[in-house]
Amino acid sequence: MNNMKRLLLLVIISVYAAILPAYSQIDTDTLEKADTLSVISSGKLRFQDSHTVSEVVPPDSIDVARYRKKHFWRAAGETVGFNIGLWAFDRYVLDGHYAYISWSTIKENFRHGFEWDDDHLHTNMFDHPYNGSIFFNAGRSNGYNFWQSELFAIGGSAMWEMFMECEYPSTNDIIATPVGGAAIGEVLYRASDLIIDDRASGGERFGRELAAFVVNPMRGLTRIFSGDAWKKRNTPGRNFGIPPISVELSLGGRLLTLWDNDEGTKAGVAAEVNIEYGDKFAETTKAPYDYFTFLLEVQGIKSQPLLSRAEIVGRLLSKEIVDKKDLNLNVGLYQHFDFFDSDTIREERNSSKLFPCAVPYKLGAPASVGGGVMFRYKPLPIMRIDGFLHLNGIALAGILTDFYRDYHRNYNWGSGFSIKAGANLNLWNDRLSLRLANQFYKIYTWNGYDSDFDWSTTPEGKPVNVQGDSSNSSFNHFEASFSYDIWKRLYFTAGFDMYIRNTNYDGLTIRDGGTSTISPHIESKQLGFHLMLTYKF
Incomplete structure (x- = not known):
């Protein structure tokens, strides 16, 4: 490791160890007020044409003050303790080779x-x-706001990478873990x-505490350590009250087929x-995630991954201009x-290396931020x-490759941008609706391996510690759906998705026969x- 990398690592650790304790002494009253009060500006919905789970309830000032402590x-103890507990599980239960650490490692x-x-x-x-x-x-449940809690994510990730594995620390993990962790963490x-x-x-209390623990294990543990899990108060103990929130649950069947290939x-x-959480048209907001959307798609299709899609869009700040x-x-x-995520539909494939990979697409982008416009x-x-x-910039992404294979990896690392657009047409007070949306991603590999690499060599001879093929890739997802209210809030939903992946392997030479x-x-x-069938709660 060169001197610059050593310096960067020491800076990260020093910032976490020195600045974060000081943060607890800084007066961040303005930030914290925004953190808790900007979600709800009134006790009623601005638009009565939206389904919501519950009436809007502002947070209690007593609860808000308590969560600022x-x-x-x-x-810090919870962060370190989680790492030690996870390492012990990997070492003594899973017997993972990577968990045999020592001072030498x-x-x-x-x-x-x-x-x-x-x-x-x-x-x-x-x-x-x-x-x-x-x-x-660990930070969020102990009084720290969104930005301060990110320092705990950075520190916890750095500790794991440098101390808790005998494998070399991972460049991609030190980016994806804290940045993607903030998105998932704030939603949870x-x-x-x-x-x-x-x-x-x-x-009822036991059921609520158990459910909160399952959704957010670290907050559940914090409530146990602090005694909040069984303390009875005159206030609900919520940091954000109950903002406008809508939930849709869909159950049914799905069919997949590859286009242009006999698959x-x-x-x-x-x-x-x-x-959908919060008011998307709030006048002015500075509190991260006072509005966000969360999508989770799972499937039970043979040969396909259980989790096929997960998306979070969290607002960091905004202003209503009309x-x-x-x-x-x-x-x-x-x-x-x-x-x-996807997997092979049919394994029997043309033996030619220039035929598309048996897996149609894979994409992960845990570190992405950009500007957005919403209208009604x-x-x-x-x-x-x-x-x-x-329109977003992507700092880190992984996208499927047709060629590079090493260990469990079948994708290239890179960065790039994405463009997302969509519209929902609702008729007769949401009795009938049509949704159209498109997401386009462009990913560039920063540093590919030697383009003269001979693919006829054994898998053990493939290059390591590389981002993958020298390439640029695009991934486009188009979706359309139609919903009709058949009984109260129960809807019949039909739709289709189109996934297209294109990869240009710049300067790569493929030898086939x-x-x-x-x-x-x-x-x-x-x-x-x-x-x-979709139910709108």
């Missing part, structure tokens, strides 16, 4: 420095950010905030959860977390149109169809 040593980690790892995309792009949410919520923190109620007792089809059950009876327009800064237009009493447009192809371009397409 910071407990640094408890938060720790010194070697500092000597060698960071490199790109070869774990599964799911591990690097979802599991590690989830771990980051645990670190994040606010979700758990809706569950707890310190006025409850008996079976057959796969079908099975599928479920989707859609959550507020009229029939038109609202809001601009803001948003954090994005994106995860798409109601030209007629029976018609409403909601839309959005986001006696021929060579320079800079190949490969495209794969998949269609998905679904029929579901």
Whole structure:
């Protein structure tokens, strides 16, 4: 590891150790007021044409004041304790080779420095950010705001990478874990905030505490350590009250097929959860995630991953620039977390290396932020149109490759940008609705391996500690759905998805038999169809 990398690492650790305790002494009253009070500006919805789970209730001032009290040593102890507990589980239960640490492995980690790892995309792009949410919520559950809690995520991730594994520290993990962890962590923190109620007792209280623990384990532990889990108060104990929130649950079937290639089809059950939290057209907001959307898609299709899609869009700050009876327009800064996963539909494939990979697409983008515009237009009493447009920079992403294979890795690391746009047409007070949306991602590999690499060599001869193929890739997801209210809040939903991945392998030479192809371009397409019943809570 060169001197610059050593210096960077020491700066990160020093900032975490020295600045964070001082943060607890700084007067951050303005930030904290925004953190708790900007979610709700009134006790009623601005637009009565939206389904909501509950009436809007502002937070109690007593609860807000209590959540401003910071407990640094408890938060730091929880961060360190989680890392030690996870290491012990990996070492003594899973017997993972990476968990056999010693002072020698720790010194070697500092000597060698960071490199790109070869774990599964799911591990690097979802599991590690989830771990980051645990670190994040160690701070969040102990009185720290969103930005301060991110320092706990950075510190917890750095501790794990440098001390808790005998594998070299991972460049991608030190980015994905804290940044993606903040997105997942804040969503889980606010979700758990809706569950707890310190006025409850008996079976209801136990059920609420258990549910909050499952949703947000670190907050559940903090409530146990502090005694809040069984203290009965005259206030609900919520940091944010109950903001406008809508939840949609869809259950049904899904069919997948590859487009342009004779690949057959796969079908099975599928479920989707859609959550919208907060007022998207709040006049001015500075509190991160006072408005966010969360999408989780799971499926039970043979050969396909259980988790096929996860998305978070969290608003960091915003301002409403148009507020009229029939038109609202809001601009803001948003954090994005994106995860798409698929697997082989049919394994029998053309042996040619220039044929698209048997897996159609994979994409993970845990570190993304950009500007966004949201609008609402109601030209007629029976018609409403909601839309959005986001342009984002992506600091870290992983996208499927057709060629590079090493250990569990079948994707290239890179960065780039994304463009997201969509609109919902609602008729007759949401009796009938049509949704159209498109997401486009462009990912560039920063540093590919030697383009003269001979692919006829054994897998053990493939390059390591690289971002992957020298390439640039695009991934486009288009979706359309139609919903009709068949009984109260129960809807029949039909729709389809189109996934298109294009990869240009810049300067890469592929040897296939006696021929060579320079800079190949490969495209794969998949269609998905679904029929579901959707309940809007």
